[in-house]
Amino acid sequence: MALEHDFFGLLESGPDGSVFxxxxxxxxxxxxxxxxTAPDQEDVSQDALDAAAAIVASIEEIDRRARIAMLGEVDNRASEVTEYILMQQNQLGDDLDDLLVDVSGDAAVDIIRSMQLTSVTILADEHGGSDPFAVFEYALDPDSTDDVLLVNLLGDGEIQSVTSAD
Known part of the structure; x- marks a missing residue:
């Protein structure tokens, strides 16, 4: 079987019913x-595919909102964003400046501004649920796959949370 969508085209399902x-x-x-991705095409609705297409089409705007959400957590000492920033400063030391695209003097702002969006994963079967529908993965150093922040979105594109990969 297969699903068809104007944006994604023909989505073939694997032998196990999964969609990718x-x-x-x-x-x-x-x-x-x-x-x-979805483990079972039966759990993927046209609304989910429409929401996924909207996220892909507005990736630049969502990226901007994700960075604002990260900045909003900087003042919270217990947030995973703050922990990530402190970890990057400790691990990289003087080499941190080499990864920054702009040095304003505010390390948190500079790190968040310099992070790269490395991937977006849309979990099409989670549309309308309480689990993340899309996950935007950010890294200061894209070659360091363990040190990432994840921005989780609901099906309507609203930011649900910012977490680390732990």
């Missing part, structure tokens, strides 16, 4: 891997 779509999307001067 992958594309690379340009965001400024970087490329972002975007994956849509």
């Amino acid at each position: 779509w992958s594309e690379t999307v340009d965001l400024g001067d970087q490329s972002v891997a975007v994956d849509l």
